[in-house]
Amino acid sequence: MADRFAEPPSFDEYVVARGGDLLRTAWLLVGDDRAAEELVRTTLSRSWPQWRHLSQVGAGSYDAGLRRALVETYLRRRHTRVRRVEQPATVADPPSRAEVLGALAELGPRERVALVLWTFDGLSDGQVAAALDDDVAAARRHRVRALDTVCGRLGFDEGRLRVVLDALPPQDPSVAGLLEQPRPYAARWRGVRGWALGGVALVAAVTVGSLLAGRGPDGVTPLPTPQPSAVTCRDSLAPPTPPPVTTEPLSRSVSAVLVCAQTDDGSVWSGFLPPDAPVSVPLAVDALDLAPRTRGTECPPLPTGPAFRMVLLGVDGAVHTYANEGLACNGWPALASYYTALAEQGALTDPASDATEGGFLGCPSVLGKSLAPPGVAPPSLPRGAVLEAATACLHPRAVPTAVPRFRPVRANVLGDPQLAQLNADLARSGSATRAGSTCTTGSSLFVVEARLRNGRTLELSSNCADVFSVDWQSRDNWAVSAQTRDMLRALLVAE
Structure with a gap:
């Protein structure tokens, strides 16, 4: 209870206190000092805008949130899996660093994550699954397969493997390089923070009020x-x-x-x-x-x-x-x-949500939103329109027929190459009055929050990132190219 009401640490305070542990975990994932620091720097750079939310949720969310971000960043990298070679008749005792790294290199990325988090960080299968954004059964399969591969290659049991992995990375790595990293959006973050919080509160109040409107002649009870x-x-x-x-x-x-x-x-x-x-x-x-x-x-x-x-x-x-x-x-x-x-x-409580100043767009909430009944309004996204800013968002959906798991709203601010891809599609065709995607509704919803060059902001939503409804109008749809679909899925879906 004391931890729950304690003053949350600043981002730099957390990095000083726990950055070394992140570096050691990252080292076991990549096997190199410089690559481990780069992996952690990239993770912290992406996680810094969400730090205020993590600190509000509670102390236990710091490690879980950063760990999930570290794994996601690692899985996005290009990986080369080493082909297994015939192992020698005997392995040195203790095995050399090269032998252990060689055994780890035989694993797939998700197997390596499961092994490191289980043996080195001491996490449960449920926590490993959360970090991998996967179900518990899949995380357990990755872990068992990885243990069989590495222990079989090195010739000892899981307990011995824990000891070896603990001694492998640097014992007390310096975090000085992590504190020197540039913070994306730092300058404009300060300028829009107050506006964003006020805007979020207003949007929430107006939306809830509209849901309750019409309950009686005396208006809505606050x-x-x-x-x-x-x-x-x-x-x-x-x-x-x-x-x-x-x-x-x-x-x-x-x-x-x-x-x-x-x-x-x-x-x-x-x-x-x-x-x-x-x-x-x-x-x-x-x-x-x-x-x-x-x-x-x-x-x-x-x-x-x-x-x-x-x-x-x-x-x-x-x-x-x-x-x-x-x-x-x-x-x-x-x-x-x-x-x-x-x-x-x-x-909703992220300070960046719905912030539209300085070119940064947050992810809007989709609670209470659904496609409007077919109407007669003309298409509203003309061919040749130009998007000047956009953020891709992946919102989880409840699936009543499956065992649920927590999945956060994923977000990725689109850079110049991604915007160019979207604008190339717009140069070919805009939205049209036609039926939407026939793709089966899955467990997520793709939403692109975008701003046109004329200043208009719009929301594009799609079940499968193929055909997007414009501002939730069921008969106003924009079909994107396969390249755009694959780009959005690559940015948001953890494979």
């Missing part, structure tokens, strides 16, 4: 101001009760929602949760689906049994607890909507 969340998984929870059936927005009676995993022997939990991360933004709270079990259909492919408790903090301070067994489909759709709301809340 939403209660969300209270700072005081509920944690370490608190003693009230006995679970069945959730009530209600049609009013959840934020009228609830100020925060937190999911706590059960980890006892009888639990079927196999996922990963951010540490004590509650959903408290009104727009995100209202996106939660807490349908009671009696209202939902059964989902046979999903696990059944105790998995988690959903804790709700009321605006009156009362705490209510729901068991996953009392929710529709054994609670998995509720957990999926919680993960989605948590990710969107992170995007």
Whole structure:
């Protein structure tokens, strides 16, 4: 509890305290001092704009957030997998550095990540899966395959491998080079921070108000101001009760929602949760689906049994607890909507969200947004229009028929080559009044926040990054080239 309310560290303070650990992990991934420092520098450069959000979530999010960013940066690199050669009859004891690095080089990138995080960093399969943005079963397969390969090559067990890997990288690497790195967007960040926070609050208020409009002749009752969340998984929870059936927005009676995993022997939990991360933004709270079990259909492919408790903090301070067994489909759709709301809340509270000054565009929330019914409005993205700034965003979607996992909103500011690719498509054709993509809806939504040269800002959304609807109009669609589709997927989808 003391950690939860402690003053969060600054970015530089964190780098001084934990940069050495990041460098050692990076060294085992790349096997070289200079390459490890470059990997960590790139990771920190990409993570710095999100630091304020990480520091607000809590101390446990620093390492998890930076670790996920480090792995993502590493997986984006070009990798050369060494072909396995016939191992000698005997291996030196202890093995040489070259022998250990040779064994690691035989692994695929994801196998190497799983091995390093499991053996060197001491993470669980769930934490490894979160860092890889993968499911637990896949992370476990990567880890087992990597252990079999490396231990078989070197001729010793997992315990011995932990000792060898701990001694391999520099024991106390200098972090001085990490503190000297340039910060992208630093100058304009300070100028737009106050505007962005105010804009986000206004957008959230207006959007929620529009959702509640028309409820009666006297207008809309103002939403209660969300209270700072005081509920944690370490608190003693009230006995679970069945959730009530209600049609009013959840934020009228609830100020925060937190999911706590059960980890006892009888639990079927196999996922990963951010540490004590509650959903408290009104727009995100209202996106939660807490349908009671009696209202939902059964989902046979999903696990059944105790998995988690959903804790709700009321605006009156009362705490209510729901068991996953009392929710529709054994609670998995509720957990999926919680993960989605948590990710969107992170995007909403990011100081860069919706900032449009200085050429930087943030990722807008997609909560409550859906394609409008077909209308008669003409196409609004003309051929030959020119985009001067754009940010590609990947928003997670709840998938009620699958075991959910937390996936953050991914963002990538498009540079000159990517903008040139989009503008080349626009030079060939603009949007047209036609049906949208026939691609099956997946677990993510691609959104490109873009600004035209004339100053107009628009949102382009697509299920599969092939045909984009303009400003959520179902009959105003822009088909992009295969090169643009592949470029956007390469920027946002972790393979």
